Amino acid sequence: MFALPSASGLSHSVLSVDRRTVVAGSLLLVLCVTQFLELFLSFDAVIPEHIVATLLGMLAYVLLTQPLSKTVSRCSRGEVAHDDDHGAYTEKPQKKPSQSRRVNSGVERMPMGPEITTGWDGNKLSADGIPVFMKNQSLEDSTRQLLKALRPPIKETRETTKNLVSRIRAAVVKQSPKAMVFAFGSAFSGFRSKSSDVDVTVLIDPEAHQALLQDPPLSRAMGQEKLLLEVITPALLGDGFREVRRVRTCRQEAARVTFESEQGERVVVYCNQVLPMVATKLVRQYSLMDGRCQNMGLLIRHWANRRGLLDRSASGSGLNSYSWLLLVIFYLQVSARVLPSLQKLAVDHEKANGTTKRTLSWLAEAPSWRALIKSHTQAVERQLSFIDAEHGKQVTTVASGTEDSNLPGILRGFFAFYAHEFNWQTEVVSIRTGRRSAQPETDRAPCFVEDPLRPGCNLAELVPEGVMDSFRNECQRSLHLIEQNALVRRIFGAKSDPLVDTDYSGPWISELPVSQDVAA
Numbered sequence: 001m002f003a004l005p006s007a008s009g010l011s012h013s014v015l016s017v018d019r020r021t022v023v024a025g026s027l028l029l030v031l032c033v034t035q036f037l038e039l040f041l042s043f044d045a046v047i048p049e050h051i052v053a054t055l056l057g058m059l060a061y062v063l064l065t066q067p068l069s070k071t072v073s074r075c076s077r078g079e080v081a082h083d084d085d086h087g088a089y090t091e092k093p094q095k096k097p098s099q100s101r102r103v104n105s106g107v108e109r110m111p112m113g114p115e116i117t118t119g120w121d122g123n124k125l126s127a128d129g130i131p132v133f134m135k136n137q138s139l140e141d142s143t144r145q146l147l148k149a150l151r152p153p154i155k156e157t158r159e160t161t162k163n164l165v166s167r168i169r170a171a172v173v174k175q176s177p178k179a180m181v182f183a184f185g186s187a188f189s190g191f192r193s194k195s196s197d198v199d200v201t202v203l204i205d206p207e208a209h210q211a212l213l214q215d216p217p218l219s220r221a222m223g224q225e226k227l228l229l230e231v232i233t234p235a236l237l238g239d240g241f242r243e244v245r246r247v248r249t250c251r252q253e254a255a256r257v258t259f260e261s262e263q264g265e266r267v268v269v270y271c272n273q274v275l276p277m278v279a280t281k282l283v284r285q286y287s288l289m290d291g292r293c294q295n296m297g298l299l300i301r302h303w304a305n306r307r308g309l310l311d312r313s314a315s316g317s318g319l320n321s322y323s324w325l326l327l328v329i330f331y332l333q334v335s336a337r338v339l340p341s342l343q344k345l346a347v348d349h350e351k352a353n354g355t356t357k358r359t360l361s362w363l364a365e366a367p368s369w370r371a372l373i374k375s376h377t378q379a380v381e382r383q384l385s386f387i388d389a390e391h392g393k394q395v396t397t398v399a400s401g402t403e404d405s406n407l408p409g410i411l412r413g414f415f416a417f418y419a420h421e422f423n424w425q426t427e428v429v430s431i432r433t434g435r436r437s438a439q440p441e442t443d444r445a446p447c448f449v450e451d452p453l454r455p456g457c458n459l460a461e462l463v464p465e466g467v468m469d470s471f472r473n474e475c476q477r478s479l480h481l482i483e484q485n486a487l488v489r490r491i492f493g494a495k496s497d498p499l500v501d502t503d504y505s506g507p508w509i510s511e512l513p514v515s516q517d518v519a520a
Helices: 007-012 019-040 049-065 068-076 132-136 139-150 154-172 206-213 220-238 275-289 291-306 321-334 342-353 367-376 389-395 407-421 465-483 488-492
Strands: 100-103 106-109 180-184 198-203 242-247 256-260 266-271
Touching: 139 291, 139 407, 139 488, 154 180, 154 198, 154 220, 154 266, 180 275, 198 275, 206 220, 220 242, 220 256, 220 266, 275 291, 275 321, 275 342, 275 389, 291 321, 291 407, 291 488, 321 407, 342 389, 407 465, 465 488
Parallel strands: 198 266
Antiparallel strands: 100 106, 180 198, 242 256, 256 266
């Protein structure tokens, strides 16, 4: 098919021939030659009649599926019709990002990955994890749409969690009649995505299983693991759950077993773990303080997972989901300055008003929680105190924002802060203090993420230095892409996808910055 150039663009005329037109022309040529030989040169039965009929049918199919009138009308307006890889036409095409990557001195063509072509239904993701409609949207619009795609339906999620908790409780009470079951984690913190598991802790009175725990005598952590493996796990297996994976007790990780129901719902079960429930309440209050906190938590955790930085197996190969949320909250506290430290607010309010007056800590209004904490943990109650979001907005001067606030700008600030400003070798990530401070001299680590409920405890103690170098590399890469206004697919794309690689040629590892804001 020939594209007709406009009068003002004769010098730029383009010849565009699509593959269907070539096939149709070839078939027509064969038929014409056949008829010429048969009629004028007296060649009998050059091609059998059934083959001629087949060729005529193919020609009719090609012509019917390739409307000429639409293409001619486009060409008459001076628009060039281009044939893409699927035989579809596009008008006024823009320059597309290169889909090739250099190999030595040549260029190797990389095939396009599978995509959804039937349109987006509001929640569906393409094969590479990014909604397909984002290709031509601005970075801010496509980021919001990605958030919408990541969030699960609230009503269905709550119903699923409620049913799982009820089913687990019914199974466990057969072995331990006074057992209690609570859900925690992303299911209640506001940071749950569609790929999140349901976290559940089963509270069992150790006194009811003295014979099991005293032969031989076990520590608190090992006793929790034994109750999990010998009381809770058999009960759930007998109820139809399938065990997927188990993690034994280690220095910074509690024992847990992942189960899967008949419907494919995954639940991670712990035993006598109360502090994670308190941590869920803490990060929940931060998500309620400012809408940008929840959005950033979802986006950064998804980004870390896609770029191979999220550790889901407690192997020490990266930061876990909780640590990534702490990184987000800390950045919003000390760099973006949109969040206060809810724990510090509780301490400051108590110092200013004295201990005799009513405290703003959530524990003052939750006596049942205080009893659970006292019976199942060795934590100091003062360390678990923090102000809830409602009181936090009343006593702080930090201006809160909405979830619609400049997402690309907040993302850019996150990547810039951890790539260039934060000194990983000397500083500590601490949302408890809400300020930049130095690591303990006697406990230096390549990455120090303090557990806000256990001061001085490093959640990233097992993370090797090479993982943090990779984190900084990925931050620099994403920062470069945002500055170039790149597509969301390239920023949040999987690391194994060559089409999301950037042509960034700058240094990946720069010298560690020397912060002037770090307290000695």
